[in-house]
Amino acid sequence: MTAPQPIGAAGSSGRLLDPLGFPEPGEPKFASVTDVRRRLADVGYLADDGIAGVVHLADRLAKPVLVEGPAGTGKTELAKSVARITGSRLIRLQCYEGLDESKALYEWNYKKQLLRIQAQRVVADDGAAGTPSWHDLEDDIFSEEFLLARPLLEAIRSPEPVVLLIDEVDRVELETEALLLEVLSEYQVSIPELGTVRADRLPLVFLTSNNTRELSEALKRRCLYLHLDYPSLERERDIVRRRVPGITDELADQVARIVRSLRSLELKKHPSVSETLDWARTLVVLGVESIDAEQATATLHVLLKYRSDLERATKELASVPAER
Numbered sequence: 001m002t003a004p005q006p007i008g009a010a011g012s013s014g015r016l017l018d019p020l021g022f023p024e025p026g027e028p029k030f031a032s033v034t035d036v037r038r039r040l041a042d043v044g045y046l047a048d049d050g051i052a053g054v055v056h057l058a059d060r061l062a063k064p065v066l067v068e069g070p071a072g073t074g075k076t077e078l079a080k081s082v083a084r085i086t087g088s089r090l091i092r093l094q095c096y097e098g099l100d101e102s103k104a105l106y107e108w109n110y111k112k113q114l115l116r117i118q119a120q121r122v123v124a125d126d127g128a129a130g131t132p133s134w135h136d137l138e139d140d141i142f143s144e145e146f147l148l149a150r151p152l153l154e155a156i157r158s159p160e161p162v163v164l165l166i167d168e169v170d171r172v173e174l175e176t177e178a179l180l181l182e183v184l185s186e187y188q189v190s191i192p193e194l195g196t197v198r199a200d201r202l203p204l205v206f207l208t209s210n211n212t213r214e215l216s217e218a219l220k221r222r223c224l225y226l227h228l229d230y231p232s233l234e235r236e237r238d239i240v241r242r243r244v245p246g247i248t249d250e251l252a253d254q255v256a257r258i259v260r261s262l263r264s265l266e267l268k269k270h271p272s273v274s275e276t277l278d279w280a281r282t283l284v285v286l287g288v289e290s291i292d293a294e295q296a297t298a299t300l301h302v303l304l305k306y307r308s309d310l311e312r313a314t315k316e317l318a319s320v321p322a323e324r
């Protein structure tokens with residue numbers, strides 16, 4: 001599907017759009033890349049300069065960010081954290097196979113419409129008023145009161161600043177991807193019965209993908225790209241320290257090192273950052289302050305979820321003591 005041409009008219013609020021038809025990006029939200037990084041750290045999200053740089057540019061260029069990478073590397077959390085630091089409302093569209101326009105954009109509340117039609121009939125039968133014309137009825141039941149706004153429409157018409165998270169976009173079919181592209185190209189939605197709704201201000205948009213399938217070139221072109229891989233040893237250690245209350249520095253360091261060495265093995269599924277955190281919390285609950293190979297082996301099931309992976313990791317831990 002080719003992207004529809006952007007319009008160049010006044011927005012629904014009467015605010016003038018720029019010559020390309022987009023709402024103005026508004027005041028920059030961040031002073032610099034360092035500012036992004038510092039503010040993300042304030043809410044517990046530890047980013048490197050690569051991540052912070054893309055967020056900074058996304059705000060300046062008013063472009064969506066496509067965040068791709070393995071499971072549990074902080075893709076969703078990044079969007080949530082950006083919402084928190086910018087004081088924006090987080091609107092999330094969770095994607096799944098079969099997601100369609102009615103769940104992504106809007107749908108009419110048919111049950112309520114039927115009830116209204118029935119109620120009108122009862123009033124008419126009681127002789128309290130004449131039967132309403134179809135025209136009046138149509139105006140009535142296709143009005144705002146009967147509209148169920150779904151996340152994309154919610155984000156576009158929100159009067160407050162919004163971070164729109166389109167989570168796990170690789171799960172939707174091509175038609176829905178085309179719909180997303182259309183909305184992200186124009187930031188407007190046309191509802192035949194009500195008219196066109198345009199964004200007054202551009203939301204910050206994050207699309208996440210686990211790369212289970214290739215997304216279209218057109219969608220990628222529309223976005224800035226951020227590959228979120230497993231963090232460096234130092235950053236993962238800091239994430240553990242930050243997110244696991246009561247952990248000793250020594251244990252945080254050991255956990256990060258062991259997880260890193262496990263990721264270098266050929267496993268069916270490498271441990272994610274969220275599994276690193278689960279493991280660290282498990283060890284703290286067990287009262288461990290400094291881990292040995294035996295304790296590591298006994299709790300590996302928190303990190304690895306395949307029997308073959310567990311066997312391989314157990315062998316590795318037995319042969320090479322955790323690097324210090």
Ligand SMILES: Nc1ncnc2c1ncn2[C@@H]1O[C@H](COP(=O)(O)OP(=O)(O)OP(=O)(O)O)[C@@H](O)[C@H]1O
Pocket residue numbers: 044045046047070071072073074075076077078208210239243273274277
């Ligand atoms: N840079 C980071 N700073 C702080 N916490 C992090 C960071 N990266 C990941 N985490 C932690 O890891 C957990 C998992 O992150 P998240 O759910 O965002 O992963 P994901 O990439 O969206 O995974 P999935 O692909 O499975 O949806 C979060 O709860 C968060 O606490």
Ligand SMILES: [Mg+2]
Pocket residue numbers: 075076077167208
């Ligand atoms: Mg996620």
